[in-house]
Amino acid sequence: MANASSMKIRVEELESGMITAENVIEPGTERIxxxxxxxxxxxxxxxxKERYNVDEVYIRKNFSAATVADEMRAEIDIHQSLSTLKEVFGSDEDKPLTEFSKEATKQISNVTNELITSLYADDNILLKMHQLQSYDDYTYKHCLRVAMMSVTIGKSLDLPRNKMRDLCEAALLHDIGKRTIDVDIIRKPGRLTDEEFEAIKKHPQNGYLLLRKNGSYSEEILNGVLMHHEKYDGTGYPLKLRGEQITYLARIITVADVYDALTSNRPYRQPWSVAEAEEFMMGGANTHFDYDIIMAFLAAFAPYPVGDRVLLSDGNKAEVISNNTNVLRPVIKILTGExxxxxxxxxxxxxxLTLSIKCLDKDGSTGE
Ligand SMILES: [Fe+2]
Known part of the structure; x- marks a missing residue:
């Protein structure tokens, strides 16, 4: 059955600006x-075409020249933000950072301006985030995605604009402390020893100290960096803070950080699906995460967008009509069966009550 919103085209016919309607899998493997x-x-x-020998790709229909032009502009902006972050973080080849310069402060502020402006201009920030999914440059892309997600959650929580700036800067810099740690430990491909793991676990306080020494950052921002691995029930690190002892901004960044880690493409594992990751996040509400922030996050990142085809637990297929407050249980139209x-x-x-969505219907949405 063909999907109304996508079509299959040959790789030779692809053009820049087209948008994939399905994950593109490497032929003969499961790799996305x-x-x-x-x-x-x-x-x-x-x-x-040349490297992976893919023949055909599903792309979204209905993209007008105007939207493509807008999205191409978005792509340019995002790459600009990314290269700025690369400059700020320095290359992995560099020695550990001992100082965070005033120039870096200015650059982080520029990226923040860019992201906050996009967010309030109702630019499709989630679409931009998707462009940042690939294996390379994980660290910078992770920081950028965590910032985009944090501000999206912040907007859904109605945070005032000045707090949004603090949130964005703290999210962009949440892992800066990793750059103070021996590069050999950060890049080690295999299992870490206990000692090495302890060294990595110092990155929140190292980041805090590095930025405090710089002198331009508010306590709000510094605490966002320091507390991003704390958990709501007190089982996080480094201070084992609990509940509202963890600042509001840090609690938002934690949600974005964990979600991004689960759904990212990493060389050693497949990313979790959006629905699996959101199920996990929901399960952690009130233990690892602040319940209200999880609700705002789920509202902002619906796992089953309207129009998507899904497979149900009884084996039938359905289409999503609209979303509910519980985004894992939307309104659907049944497509098959009695x-x-x-x-x-x-x-x-x-x-x-016993009927649930099992997963996105890959076959249905690939137009089989
Ligand atoms: Fe971290």
Whole structure:
């Protein structure tokens, strides 16, 4: 069955600016080369064709020249932010950082301006985030994505704009302390010894000290960096703070940090699906995470966007019609089986309590 919103085209026909409608998998393997909703550029298209021998790709229909132009602009902006971050963090080849310069402060402030402006201009910040999914440059991309996600959650929590700036800067810099740690430990591919792990666990306080020495950062920002590995129930590190002892901004950054780590493409494992990761995050509400922040996060990052096809626990297929406050239980229209065409509210209709969404329907949405 063809999906109304996507079409399959040959790699030779791909053009920069087209958007993938499905994950692109390397032929003969399970490896994800590009995630769904990636805006293709010429390098990606070249790699799909020449390096990975991909034949066909599902792309989104209905993108007008205007939206492509907007999205291409977004792509340029995001790459600018990324290269600024690279400069600030320095290359992995460098010696550990002992100082955070005033120039770096200015650059972080510029990236913050860019992200906050995009967010309030109702620019599609989530779409931009998807462009940052690939194996290379994990650290900078991780920091940028955590910042984008943090401000998106902040907006959903109605944080005032000045707090949003603090949130964004703290999120961009949350892992800066890793640059103070011996590069050999950070880059070690195998299992870390206990000692090495302890050294890495020092990155929150090292980041805090590095930025405090710089003198331009508020306590809010410094604490966001210091507390981003604390957990709501007191089982985190380095201070084992609990509940509201952990600052509000730090609690937001923690949610974005963990979610991004779970859903990122890493060389040693497949990313978790959005739904799996969100299920995990929901399970951690009130233990690892602040309940209200998890709710704001789930509202901002619905795992089953309207129009997506899903597979149900009874084996039937359905289409998402609208989202509920519990984003794992949206309103759906059944597409197959004896109840085909029926519209069901998985959250409010108790008749369907035992029916759940198993996963996105890969076959349905790939137009089989
Ligand atoms: Fe960290």
């Amino acid at each position: 080369l590009l995630l769904r909703d990636t805006i293709l550029d010429s390098v990606m298209i070249f790699n799909l 109840n085909a065409d029926e519209v069901i509210d998985l959250y409010n209709d108790f008749k369907y």
